[in-house]
Amino acid sequence: MKFATPILCFAALCSHVAAGDEALAQKLLDLTRFNEGLDQRLSNAYPKLKEPTERSKAFWTKLRTERAKLYAKRFSDEQLSALIAFFQTPAGKEFAKEQPAVEREMNEVGSNLLGDFISGK
8 A cells, every 4th residue: 555655656756748749640640541440330320321422521630630639738848748659660561551440440359348238148
């Protein structure tokens, strides 16, 4: 228990991070292939929509802008730059490439697990 107080104090200090630059956050979204994930989500949600409309493009642009603002709010410039540096490495590029597939598969797994949980299995 004697370690709890210093850990809580450290967590409190780390929880307040100076806001980062939104342009860095936008670059992070580019490197993490955010738009590709959005395109996939749109086609999954609206399979009959073959081509994005101007309205849907505007929606996704606004969504991307809001995500960038959240990243800039939650991470400092130093942290955003470190994330950008990681996503420029081979491992980071592979992670960004595979993440949409991982999310799709996890959605299926999560849905199945939730169904089992609800049904009492």
